[in-house]
Amino acid sequence: MVTTKEILSKYKKIALVGASRDEKKASTIVMKYLQKNGYKVFPVNPSMTGQKILGETVFGKLSEIDDQIEIVDVFRPSKEAVEIAKEAVKVGAKVLWLQLNIKNLEAKKIVEANKIIYIHDKCTKIEFEEYLN
Secondary structure, X not given: OOOXXXXXXXXXXXXXXXXXXXXXXXXXXHHHHHHHOOXXXXXXXXXXXXXXXXXXXXXXXXXXXXXXXXXXXXXXOHHHHHHHHHHHHHOOOOEEEEOOOOOOHHHHHHHHHOOOEEEOOOOHHHHHHHHOO
């Protein structure tokens, strides 16, 4: 079993699905924190494609990102995780990370069948603060 510490130490390119410009939203707080700590974060939000969040251009979907995505960090409702899991497989992600209060067993089966690590109900920022700071 791979630990969250190992994942966050090894992988530095994160697609953040459900990115927002609202500075009070968890996704924005986490994105800013990850950027500050050396991660390359690709914001993903179909309703904001082409706009900027924290200096990064927003993508409409994972397949539009022209770089290797290592972690798909999800800030969307659990019911959307299955489609995101399918996209994560298509782009060759290493980890599907569902944030706090998000879990989906079907998404877990999809990614694990494709040798992708599945994490649910955990925050990348909190895990980083606990284990790597």
